[in-house]
Each structure stands twice: as C-alpha cells, then as structure tokens.
Amino acid sequence: MGRAVRDEIAPYPLFMSHGAGCMVTDVDTNEYLDLNNDQDGHAHRALAGAVVTQVWAGGALGAPSELVAKHAAVLRERAPSMEVVRYAGSSAEATLMALRTARGFTGRRLIATTEGSTHHLRHSTIYGSLADVVVLPFDDLATTTALLRRHAPNLAAAVVEPVLPESGCLSGEPDHLRELRRLTAELGILLIFDESRTFRLGPPQTTFGINPDLTVVGDSVAGGLSMGGFGGRTDVVRKYELDRPGPWQHALTDFGKLSQPSGGSLGPADLRT
Structure with a gap:
C-alpha cells in the first residue's frame, strides 16, 4: 500500500485488519492487492515460524x-x-x-x-x-x-x-x-x-x-x-x-x-x- 493510500484518504485513512501473502483486508472485510506486501509477503510461514521460535528462546x-x-x-x-x-x-x-x-x-x-x-x-x-x-x-x-x-x-x-x-x-x-x-x-x-x-x-x-x-x-x-x-x-x-x-x-x-x-x-x- 502506498503512503497516499495509507495516510491521505479523506475523511480518514483505510484501517487494515490482517494480511496474507500479497493481499490485505480492511476492517470492513474489503480485500486489496498490496504491491509492497511486507517485503516477503504478509504472514509468511517461514518468517513467522523463525520469529516465534526465537522469541520463545529469548x-x-x-x-x-x-x-x-x-x-x-x-x-x-x-x-x-x-x-x-x-x-x-x-x-x-x-x-x-x-x-x-x-x-x-x-x-x-x-x-x-x-x-x-x-x-x-x-x-x-x-x-x-x-x-x-x-x-x-x-x-x-x-x-x-x-x-x-x-x-x-x-x-x-x-x-x-x-x-x-x-x-x-x-x-x-x-x-x-x-x-x-x-x-x-x-x-x-x-x-x-x-x-x-x-x-x-x-x-x-x-x-x-x-x-x-x-x-x-x-x-x-x-x-x-x-x-x-x-x-x-x-x-x-x-x-x-x-x-x-x-x-x-x-x-x-x-x-x-x-x-x-x-x-x-x-x-x-x-x-x-
């Protein structure tokens, strides 16, 4: 999502709920293609697994x-x-x-x-x-x-x-x-x-x-x-x-x-x- 989409839509910006892969979903359940997609894809399984494992180890x-x-x-x-x-x-x-x-x-x-x-x-x-x-x-x-x-x-x-x-x-x-x-x-x-x-x-x-x-x-x-x-x-x-x-x-x-x-x-x- 570009900065304009995130911050500059009147009268208020879009509020997102969650993301998966290259898609994000707002609080009204509308889905959007996110070309930035959090570098490697939202909720990437390998990334999430590595981070959770490390958090449990400290x-x-x-x-x-x-x-x-x-x-x-x-x-x-x-x-x-x-x-x-x-x-x-x-x-x-x-x-x-x-x-x-x-x-x-x-x-x-x-x-x-x-x-x-x-x-x-x-x-x-x-x-x-x-x-x-x-x-x-x-x-x-x-x-x-x-x-x-x-x-x-x-x-x-x-x-x-x-x-x-x-x-x-x-x-x-x-x-x-x-x-x-x-x-x-x-x-x-x-x-x-x-x-x-x-x-x-x-x-x-x-x-x-x-x-x-x-x-x-x-x-x-x-x-x-x-x-x-x-x-x-x-x-x-x-x-x-x-x-x-x-x-x-x-x-x-x-x-x-x-x-x-x-x-x-x-x-x-x-x-x-």
Missing part, C-alpha cells in the same frame, strides 16, 4: 549471539564491501550512524546527496543542518563531478540510493555510479550506498560491481521487521571497537534483539512461495 538477550553473527555473514556474502557490520534499531538510525561515522573518520562536515533520495528523514536532523548538505543532480555526471570537486575539502561523504524507490524506482546508470566511486576515492570522500530499500534486489552494488565505503540496510534484511544496520571498510567501522584507542560510542536501547535477525537470516529457498 527475544532480546542484550549481548552478541551466534544468530547475529550468522546474519552478518549473510550480509557480507551478498555485499562483500560490508567487511564489518553494526546494527541499529531502524534504517533511519543506521543512516544517521553512517553519516556520523563518515564525519568522524574524515574530519569533514558536509554531506552530498542526490535529488530524489529520501534516506528516511526529510528534515535536517539526519544531516545536522541543511547548510551542511550538497545536493547532486541525479545521473548528471558532469555537474556532479564539478560539485564534488568544488566542495571536496569539506565533504565527508556522498550518500546515494543506487535505485530511487520513491522517485519512480529510477536506477542510476551503472557507469555513472562507477565513476562516482572512482571520483570519491580520488577526493577522499566516503561513498555511502543507502540500500535500505534496495538490498533485497541483488543488491545493486553487487550487480553493478561497485564497492562503496559504507552501506546502509533496513527492514528488508529482517523479513520486514523493524531493523537497520550499516557496514563497510574495516578501517572505518572498527573505530567503534572497544579494544581500540579512544573507541567511538554506539549505544542502543534495544541492543541484542534477536527476532529481527531470525527472519533476516532465512535464505531465498526459505522464502520461495
């Missing part, structure tokens, strides 16, 4: 676990650029942490993003201030190159969605994204792929043969449950490890939750319907 143990390690291994297998993985409560939080990580690593303040990207927060909270944002035109390589070179001394990161899910599902030209990878590496700018909505599609970075410095993932890697994460270069992400001098802080109120990774660890064969 839903939030507050410590590292074998399940989380296995889930991170799945992410690294699908996107080898995610050498080290850290988890968050949502994709918005993961994006925020990735940007903070880039700023801390580079010592720079500005963030570049592309037109049409959402990155889950539409206001300045995620960037610190809108004055800290450089907006790049989508798939205009010449203008993008000029802007990145102009602001390079102050640019910490360029964060892009390789496919724009809320702008008609437009895909960036692979050659343009590869050139963006080359250019950001030359200028010392961290390239962040926001794959919170696209990781389940391949992910695109693997399909295009591009290794960003950091990658953001979201609920598509948790069977549709609320979860986020970011990962990337070892030298960047391991700044948080406690055995390092002056480790960076990354505290979570829901650290060690296991129900989300239990769903996300299922392989394609488990989810085939």
